[in-house]
Amino acid sequence: MKMSEQEGITVKKGENFSEWYTQIVEKAELSDIRYNVKGFVVFRPWSVMSMELMYDFLEAEMRAKGHKPAWFPALIPESNFKKEADHVEGFGAEVFWVTEAGSEGKKLEERLAMRPTSETAMYNMYALWIRTWRDLPMKLYQRCQVWRYEGKATRPFIRSREFYWVEGHDVFATQEEAEAQVAEDMEVTENVLHGKYGIPFIFFQRPQHDKFAGAVNTYAADTIMPDGRALQLPSTHLLGQNFAKAFDIKFADKDGQEKYVWQTCYGPAVSRIFAAVIGIHGDDKGLVMPPNISPVQIVIIPIYDDSSKKKVLEAADGIKAKVDKQFRVEVDARDEYTPGWKFNHWEVRGVPLRIEIGPKDMKKDQVVFVRRDSGEKEEVKQTKIAVEAKRMLRKIQKNVSKKADKYMKGHMHRANTTRSLKKTLREKGGFVKVNWCESDECADYIKAETDGGVIRGTRFGVEDRKRGKCVHCKKETDTVVYVARQY
Numbered sequence: 001m002k003m004s005e006q007e008g009i010t011v012k013k014g015e016n017f018s019e020w021y022t023q024i025v026e027k028a029e030l031s032d033i034r035y036n037v038k039g040f041v042v043f044r045p046w047s048v049m050s051m052e053l054m055y056d057f058l059e060a061e062m063r064a065k066g067h068k069p070a071w072f073p074a075l076i077p078e079s080n081f082k083k084e085a086d087h088v089e090g091f092g093a094e095v096f097w098v099t100e101a102g103s104e105g106k107k108l109e110e111r112l113a114m115r116p117t118s119e120t121a122m123y124n125m126y127a128l129w130i131r132t133w134r135d136l137p138m139k140l141y142q143r144c145q146v147w148r149y150e151g152k153a154t155r156p157f158i159r160s161r162e163f164y165w166v167e168g169h170d171v172f173a174t175q176e177e178a179e180a181q182v183a184e185d186m187e188v189t190e191n192v193l194h195g196k197y198g199i200p201f202i203f204f205q206r207p208q209h210d211k212f213a214g215a216v217n218t219y220a221a222d223t224i225m226p227d228g229r230a231l232q233l234p235s236t237h238l239l240g241q242n243f244a245k246a247f248d249i250k251f252a253d254k255d256g257q258e259k260y261v262w263q264t265c266y267g268p269a270v271s272r273i274f275a276a277v278i279g280i281h282g283d284d285k286g287l288v289m290p291p292n293i294s295p296v297q298i299v300i301i302p303i304y305d306d307s308s309k310k311k312v313l314e315a316a317d318g319i320k321a322k323v324d325k326q327f328r329v330e331v332d333a334r335d336e337y338t339p340g341w342k343f344n345h346w347e348v349r350g351v352p353l354r355i356e357i358g359p360k361d362m363k364k365d366q367v368v369f370v371r372r373d374s375g376e377k378e379e380v381k382q383t384k385i386a387v388e389a390k391r392m393l394r395k396i397q398k399n400v401s402k403k404a405d406k407y408m409k410g411h412m413h414r415a416n417t418t419r420s421l422k423k424t425l426r427e428k429g430g431f432v433k434v435n436w437c438e439s440d441e442c443a444d445y446i447k448a449e450t451d452g453g454v455i456r457g458t459r460f461g462v463e464d465r466k467r468g469k470c471v472h473c474k475k476e477t478d479t480v481v482y483v484a485r486q487y
């Protein structure tokens with residue numbers, strides 16, 4: 001087998017998404033699952049460089065909205081962790097504990113949790129820092145990894161026992177401000193995930209049985225993967241005063257009264273959002289990176305023989321010099337690979353724009369642009385390279401995002417009976433709108449009957465309550481929810 005054949009993806013995304021995903025993770029060198037701790041994977045340079053760019057957009061947006069960064073310890077004393085009863089119940093089973101240290105295996109005085117999320121690390125300090133209304137609002141975030149002893153099967157980026165995220169933890173004097181923060185977190189999600197990464201999603205208010213442990217309400221953004229299953233992306237939680245009471249976070253208000261604060265938290269998991277970038281934008285040839293977050297935006301491939309080598313390589317460097325102030329550019333001048341091999345190599349990695357230059361092009365003072373998203377080729381005059389590259393990358397960014405939006409819109413359905421719900425989920429996937437009586441019995445029935453269809457909640461910010469009959473028990477109800485099979 002030739003090297004070019006080994007490099008390519010051998011299954012179609014639409015035919016076997018699971019195998020396609022496995023191949024892309026391996027062939028684009030995104031992650032290696034062979035690390036010898038179960039559920040832990042290695043993230044390799046191409047994915048990390050992409051995720052660093054994703055972090056940059058996210059953090060810039062959060063800072064622009066008044067957040068400041070902080071770094072809290074990874075270890076949380078058990079006594080902190082147990083302060084909020086619902087939180088313990090929700091996360092207790094997922095915690096990795098540190099119980100001893102040193103070569104003698106000396107037992108620690110207190111068990112330490114490796115943070116599964118940082119409420120109980122941060123709020124202990126918030127109780128010390130917040131004194132009066134002048135200290136509010138307090139809006140902090142940290143970028144870090146967290147550890148969860150997941151029972152479900154792990155897959156790189158989608159679910160692993162260690163993942164990378166940003167967690168925002170905000171404190172306010174009033175409930176109204178906390179509610180406004182939840183809306184702002186949704187705006188951040190829209191501006192960054194949709195606006196910069198091209199990932200469409202819908203925000204749902206989760207049913208009470210599925211909210212964050214310790215929250216009053218949970219709002220979570222779901223997207224749809226190519227196999228029709230929902231993938232949860234960022235969630236924002238209205239914590240109310242639950243943690244304030246557990247951690248004794250109080251402030252003296254303007255009226256002299258001592259009051260508990262109101263809190264929210266927000267958790268975009270960058271490593272998981274990257275799974276959506278892979279799945280939603282990718283095609284049968286490999287990744288399709290939105291230019292905004294591609295580690296290399298333009299790859300220049302010189303095409304030469306022995307006699308033209310020197311001239312063509314010089315020309316390739318000249319092209320790079322024209323655009324590398326504005327873009328992330330690389331010349332692939334490796335002599336040991338053929339141009340065809342290189343095309344494939346960068347296509348699998350999803351680089352948005354390829355510029356080819358050979359002796360024939362040089363004679364005509366031109367280069368050839370090849371778009372990764374559409375495969376279209378275009379001849380471009382040497383003098384126009386910078387301006388055309390800018391135009392082209394903008395176009396690609398837009399097109400990638402538009403395609404994803406279209407896919408999402410095509411995966412919204414409606415069902416009036418469990419039979420049609422089951423059929424739609426099996427044959428089409430995506431979200432299926434149903435009336436639901438809000439009983440746990442009917443939610444459980446739906447899940448069992450549809451092979452894992454889960455109620456994602458009511459759509460946030462869109463008024464779609466409608467009188468109808470519960471899809472299972474036929475009780476009259478206004479509540480309209482969306483069901484999807486999920487990761």
Ligand SMILES: [Zn+2]
Binds near residue numbers: 438
């Ligand atoms: Zn019902």
